Amino acid sequence: MALVEISDLTYWYPRGEKPALRELSLRVEKGEFVLLTGRTGCGKTTLMRLLNGLVPHFHGGVLQGRALVCGMDVVASGPRALSSRVGMVFQDPEDQLVSTTVEREVAFGLENAGLPAPVVSKRVEEMLAGMGLSRLRRSFLPELSGGEAQKVVLASILALHPEVLVLDEPTSQLDPLSAEELLTVVRRIHEETGTTVIMSEHRLERCFHYATRVIHMEEGRICFDGSPAQAARWWGPREGAFLPPVSRVFARAGWEEIPLTVNQARRLIHGLETRGSGKVEVPGGRREGPPRGGPLAEARDLWYVYPEGPEALRGVDLRLERGRNLVIMGENGAGKSTLLRCLLGLLPPTRGRVLLLGERPSRERLPGLASRLAYCPQNPNAYFLSPTVREEMLRTLKLRGYRGDAEEAVRRQLGRFGLEGLEERDPRDLSSGQKEKLVLACALLPPVPELLVLDEPTRGLDYGSKREIMEIIREYGDEGSTVAAVTHDVEFAAALADEAAIMGNGKSIVNGAAEDMLSDSLFFSPQVNRLLNHLFPGLIREEEAVAVLEGMRQRMAAGMEREGGEAGA
Amino acid sequence: MRLIPVYRPRETLVHGLHPLAALALYASLVAVVLVLQNPLYLAVCGLGALSLVLLAEAGEECRPFLLLGMFMAFLVALLNPLVNRQGGHVLVYGPRLPVLGRLDVTLEAVAYGAVSGFRILLVVVLFGLASVTVSPDDLLDILSRISLRSSLSAALAVRLYPSLVVEAREMAEVQLARGERLRGGGRWQRARAHFPLWMALFRGSLDRAANIAEAMSARGFGSGRVTRRRRPLRGRDLVVLPLSLAVVAAAVFSSAGEGGYRYFPLLDNPLTGFRAWAMASLAGFFALLQVIGRCWKKWPWWRSRI
Numbered sequence: 001m002a003l004v005e006i007s008d009l010t011y012w013y014p015r016g017e018k019p020a021l022r023e024l025s026l027r028v029e030k031g032e033f034v035l036l037t038g039r040t041g042c043g044k045t046t047l048m049r050l051l052n053g054l055v056p057h058f059h060g061g062v063l064q065g066r067a068l069v070c071g072m073d074v075v076a077s078g079p080r081a082l083s084s085r086v087g088m089v090f091q092d093p094e095d096q097l098v099s100t101t102v103e104r105e106v107a108f109g110l111e112n113a114g115l116p117a118p119v120v121s122k123r124v125e126e127m128l129a130g131m132g133l134s135r136l137r138r139s140f141l142p143e144l145s146g147g148e149a150q151k152v153v154l155a156s157i158l159a160l161h162p163e164v165l166v167l168d169e170p171t172s173q174l175d176p177l178s179a180e181e182l183l184t185v186v187r188r189i190h191e192e193t194g195t196t197v198i199m200s201e202h203r204l205e206r207c208f209h210y211a212t213r214v215i216h217m218e219e220g221r222i223c224f225d226g227s228p229a230q231a232a233r234w235w236g237p238r239e240g241a242f243l244p245p246v247s248r249v250f251a252r253a254g255w256e257e258i259p260l261t262v263n264q265a266r267r268l269i270h271g272l273e274t275r276g277s278g279k280v281e282v283p284g285g286r287r288e289g290p291p292r293g294g295p296l297a298e299a300r301d302l303w304y305v306y307p308e309g310p311e312a313l314r315g316v317d318l319r320l321e322r323g324r325n326l327v328i329m330g331e332n333g334a335g336k337s338t339l340l341r342c343l344l345g346l347l348p349p350t351r352g353r354v355l356l357l358g359e360r361p362s363r364e365r366l367p368g369l370a371s372r373l374a375y376c377p378q379n380p381n382a383y384f385l386s387p388t389v390r391e392e393m394l395r396t397l398k399l400r401g402y403r404g405d406a407e408e409a410v411r412r413q414l415g416r417f418g419l420e421g422l423e424e425r426d427p428r429d430l431s432s433g434q435k436e437k438l439v440l441a442c443a444l445l446p447p448v449p450e451l452l453v454l455d456e457p458t459r460g461l462d463y464g465s466k467r468e469i470m471e472i473i474r475e476y477g478d479e480g481s482t483v484a485a486v487t488h489d490v491e492f493a494a495a496l497a498d499e500a501a502i503m504g505n506g507k508s509i510v511n512g513a514a515e516d517m518l519s520d521s522l523f524f525s526p527q528v529n530r531l532l533n534h535l536f537p538g539l540i541r542e543e544e545a546v547a548v549l550e551g552m553r554q555r556m557a558a559g560m561e562r563e564g565g566e567a568g569a
Numbered sequence: 570m571r572l573i574p575v576y577r578p579r580e581t582l583v584h585g586l587h588p589l590a591a592l593a594l595y596a597s598l599v600a601v602v603l604v605l606q607n608p609l610y611l612a613v614c615g616l617g618a619l620s621l622v623l624l625a626e627a628g629e630e631c632r633p634f635l636l637l638g639m640f641m642a643f644l645v646a647l648l649n650p651l652v653n654r655q656g657g658h659v660l661v662y663g664p665r666l667p668v669l670g671r672l673d674v675t676l677e678a679v680a681y682g683a684v685s686g687f688r689i690l691l692v693v694v695l696f697g698l699a700s701v702t703v704s705p706d707d708l709l710d711i712l713s714r715i716s717l718r719s720s721l722s723a724a725l726a727v728r729l730y731p732s733l734v735v736e737a738r739e740m741a742e743v744q745l746a747r748g749e750r751l752r753g754g755g756r757w758q759r760a761r762a763h764f765p766l767w768m769a770l771f772r773g774s775l776d777r778a779a780n781i782a783e784a785m786s787a788r789g790f791g792s793g794r795v796t797r798r799r800r801p802l803r804g805r806d807l808v809v810l811p812l813s814l815a816v817v818a819a820a821v822f823s824s825a826g827e828g829g830y831r832y833f834p835l836l837d838n839p840l841t842g843f844r845a846w847a848m849a850s851l852a853g854f855f856a857l858l859q860v861i862g863r864c865w866k867k868w869p870w871w872r873s874r875i
Contacts (some may be wrong), residue, residue: 058786083789090787095780098721100728103576104706111796112789120796139577142731182589228595346742363745363752370748381773383747385765399748428776453746 002068003164003196004028004051009065011046011055011220018044022220026067028198030163033190035211035228036200037242039464043220044200048166051198052086054078070163084113087162091169091460093149102144103128106156113160127155131185145235145332148227149176154182156299158189165189167199171206172432172460175332175488176523183207202462205244205527209260217240239461244529245491248463249542253549254378255257265531269552285540292558293354296320296451297343297481302352304338312338314506315352322450327485327493327514330503336486337378339503340455343484344375349438357451371400373451374443378459380435384427389419389438396442409446417441417472433465440469444476454485458492470495494518494540515540575630575727576701582805582862583625583698588707590813592807595699597813601820601851602691606830608684609839610823610851611691618691618698618778618857620799624862625702634697641693649682650674655833656681677828681832710797729777736773740766804875823847 011021021043021568028034036044048056053544055305056063057078067074070085089094099105106127110120128134130529131151141149150170157165167186171179183206190197201207208214214231216224224234232251235243236258240251243258246265250258259265297320304313311437312335320326328336341347342354345361352360356538357372377383393410402409417437422430427438452473458466466489471484473496486494493500500518501511510517515538519529528545539545577716578584586594602614622631651663656675663672705724712720744766751762785791802810823844824830853872864871 052787054783054787079786080789080792083787083792088784088787090780090784092780094732095777096784097728098725098781098785099706100704100724101578101706103705105797109788111798112792114792114794114796117796117798120798140575140577141728142575143577160788341742344742344746346745366745367748367750370746373746375743375746379736379739379740381769381776382736382743385740385769386745396747397583428654428772 002027003030003070004198005065005066005068006050009050009063011050011064012062013046014060018062018220020061020220021050024220024222026215026222026225028164028196029218029227030196031194033210033212034198035207035214036198036203036217037202037204037214037231038217039462040433042217044217045168046220048088048168048198048200049168050074050163051082052088053077053082054088054226077181083109084160086164086166087157087160088166088421089150089153089168089170090155092268093146093153094171096153097141097149100141101137102139102141102152105141105152106133107160109160115565118141118340123159123161131155131158135385144490146174147177147181147332150174150178150182151185154185162195164196164198167197167201169200169202169460171201171203176203177331178488179203180206185565202460204242204463205246208244208247225555228260229258229314232260241467245542246531249528249545249549252542252546253553255519255549255553262527262530269535271409294322296322296357297484298353298355299339299343300338300353302342302354303350304335304342304347305350310506312506313342313349316503316506316508318508318511320451320482320484322482323477323480324497324498325477326485326501327497328484328486328500328501328503329488329490329493329507334503335506336503337455338506340484340486344373344453345432371447372449373453375453376436376439376443376447376455376457378456380432381428382441383439383442384435387426388422388424389414389430392438393442393445396445400447402446404446413441413445418468432460433462433468436461436465437472440472444472444481448476448481449481450480450482452483454483454487454507456487456489457485458487458489468494490518490524490526491542494529495542573627575730576704577630578704579626579702580866581702582858582865583621583626583627583702585805585865586703586809587800587802587806588703588711590809591699591703592711593810593813595695597817598695599692600781600817602688602695604817604820604824606684606824606832607839607842608680608830610820610848611687612852613855614691615687617851618694620855620859622698624692624859625698627698630701631694631697634694635690635850638690638693638697640831645689646679649685650678653678653681657835663754665717665828676838677834680684680836684832702824706799710800713795715795725781729774729781732777733770733774737766739772740769762778775847788789805865808861808875809858812854812857816850818845819850 006024006026009021009024010019012019036047038044046055049059050067052070053074055061056075062111063075068080072082076540097105099108103124106124107120110123128137128292131154133152133155135484136144136148141152144152163242171182172180186197186199187210189195195298205550208228211228214224214226214228215222216231224231226234232243232247235241236251240248243251244260246262247258247260250265256269259268299316299318301315302313303311305311316339330336338347343351343355343356343361345363345366348362357369359365384392386395390410393413397409414423417440419434419437419441422434427435430438443449457469470492477483483496485496497514500514501508501509502517503509518540519538520533526540528542529540532545532548534541536548539548598614598618602611606609609663617743622628651672651674654673656677658676659673660676660679661674663674665671705727709720745751749762751759830839830842861875865875
């Protein structure tokens with residue numbers, strides 16, 4: 001029986017210039033695990049909102065066509081009627097939690113559904129135990145980590161026993177370990193209860209192979225619908241933008257058979273090795289980082305203890321060289337953000353010494369360094385104060401004391417960042433990728449800063465946006481800007497870093513060349529390294545992996561030709 | 570890191586009270602503080618409030634309320650003698666001002682100001698203690714019978730306040746790094762620099778409100794009849810509820826007629842209208858709470874019984 005039946009549906013948001021969904025038809029059967037992919041703004045979220053009636057009931061707008069979910073007409077029923085059949089988890093747990101304690105939060109939806117009190121109590125207990133939240137039962141919600149909070153949201157949705165579970169980028173605000181944990185729970189729920197799952201997600205390496213079906217959307221239309229293996233083949237000639245990194249490198253290297261996991265990829269390579277190709281050299285050799293150009297920032301025996309709180313930093317030694325991009329990684333609570341705040345002078349060190357651009361940084365001195373350094377926060381909304389994109393950029397120029405033609409500088413920068421046409425838009429209304437680009441566009445306005453400090457610059461971004469941002473950062477690197485970034489994104493770290501530091505428990509556990517730091521690790525290595533490290537120790541970058549795999553493919557083809565020739569002879 | 574004094578669950582008798590019993594306790598203590606005039610009784614109330622804070626292990630959370638209360642108490646104690654002309658013992662003969670007249674400071678006005686300030690301090694601390702020990706969700710259960718939406722708004726405000734504080738801090742730090750001088754300069758300059766930040770914070774709050782409304786709608790809020798899980802009253806509540814009412818009654822009776830205490834025109838002797846039974850009932854009430862609370866903490870069997 002089809003749980004979702006959408007036929008020829010077109011939808012416009014109020015004041016929307018073009019439809020968010022166009023002539024869309026979709027049928028989802030019970031028990032399917034559907035992965036929705038597509039660039040930000042392609043209509044994924046709108047489609048998911050439609051499934052529980054938030055579109056059009058909460059958002060308004062005009063809808064043409066018909067949508068049936070669990071046998072109920074979405075337009076006639078609305079979210080109130082659908083809420084117990086379709087559960088929806090949004091991106092940010094902060095925007096979904098309404099109570100103060102975990103137990104009350106899990107009960108919230110059940111109480112709204114008007115279920116008898118004993119049933120509410122039973123389901124709350126069931127969810128707390130099943131999701132491993134019992135120890136947090138009476139915890140204060142604002143004090144939970146992002147991963148725990150999102151798990152509470154999921155528990156409160158699952159408590160309603162929905163037939164369809166809709167997840168809109170549920171891990172976009174989480175660190176990799178929390179994301180892994182959450183997706184494992186979703187997989188378990190799907191496996192054990194047969195709940196239909198419809199999910200959009202950018203961390204494709206964690207769920208792509210598990211989905212029973214992949215749907216790709218562009219401009220409100222479905223342009224691909226098939227199994228993950230079919231999707232991998234479909235994406236092959238298209239640079240694999242919506243594939244897991246390991247699949248993407250095979251697609252980019254022109255392989256016909258595209259693996260979905262590192263294991264499958266290893267089997268492919270293993271097969272190749274046994275065919276006698278031997279080891280393949282990385283074309284061009286390993287990337288040599290730029291030379292060291294003196295310290296831009298330095299921390300020596302840096303300690304920071306929060307008042308009545310934990311020791312967040314415990315004797316950190318770190319040096320950022322001019323021209324050598326540095327990436328700081330580590331799990332949540334490892335002290336990364338505190339380190340960044342100390343380096344910028346936003347927190348005074350409890351002990352130790354910090355130097356930033358040759359000065360001892362402080363809150364008082366920081367505004368004076370604005371023309372030499374730029375800071376891009378984790379949450380782009382914290383950056384925007386002006387009502388339009390144009391005014392935001394003009395404001396930045398004014399704060400930096402820019403004396404040239406400001407309007408011209410803004411126009412040039414908008415063009416360079418591909419943000420033309422957005423001048424009069426409210427920065428807060430832009431998509432995640434556009435917001436991140438705008439923050440960078442402001443940060444990199446003239447005079448180009450010597451130091452660019454990024455805090456989780458790729459959080460919640462799709463591969464395409466990440467790649468664009470990566471290219472922009474590289475361009476500015478050539479103009480003399482050095483990057484210090486805190487990130488959980490190992491692929492981004494690998495592409496950007498010359499140096500890397502891994503933090504844990506307030507200390508810099510290791511730091512050194514990125515090739516050494518991001519190699520041979522279970523959680524801090526990119527997929528391509530996990531695939532090829534045994535053949536090419538220190539290979540961490542996608543371009544290098546593509547080159548290696550191209551070489552392997554050519555040798556394999558040559559070997560097969562030879563074998564064919566010998567057999568013929 | 571705990572930055573904000575809001576409700577946090579904790580395993581103490583005070584936190585474990587039924588919200589109805591907790592409300593009765595705090596309301597009765599505030600009533601007692603407002604009704605009683607005799608400084609001796611008020612001193613006992615002060616010690617009692619302190620013992621409650623310790624029993625609730627909420628010293629850290631109550632500190633901001635204590636500081637706020639002390640500030641308000643200081644203001645009242647300072648201003649009262651200047652504006653109150655009553656009292657027979659003039660301590661300082663002040664100057665004659667055009668509208669206010671002569672600013673004499675009397676012993677009685679000083680004492681009355683000090684006691685009034687102390688009362689305000691106690692009320693603020695008790696309010697603070699209530700806000701950090703009574704779960705807004707539990708309060709919601711009670712208040713929702715009167716107004717579901719208002720009580721939900723209150724619970725949401727408690728939930729979102731910490732996020733707002735963090736967001737404000739983040740924004741201020743980013744703007745410092747962008748070159749905005751939020752510190753230094755005159756008040757007007759600082760206010761001008763902060764204004765766009767407040768506006769952005771306000772707009773961010775509106776966005777968050779819309780997102781939460783959407784999430785609540787997706788979880789069936791406003792579908793119709795809401796299930797109310799009744800939390801049963803337990804032994805501890807059945808002790809605290811009647812005792813709270815009894816203490817208010819004792820305070821009213823002890824203050825009536827001869828038992829009252831007068832500050833003007835001359836200070837009464839605190840022992841003149843003193844009633845030992847009233848003092849004993851007040852002290853006994855706080856002592857009993859301490860005993861129950863300590864036993865509750867120490868003996869799980871006792872905890873399970875009450």
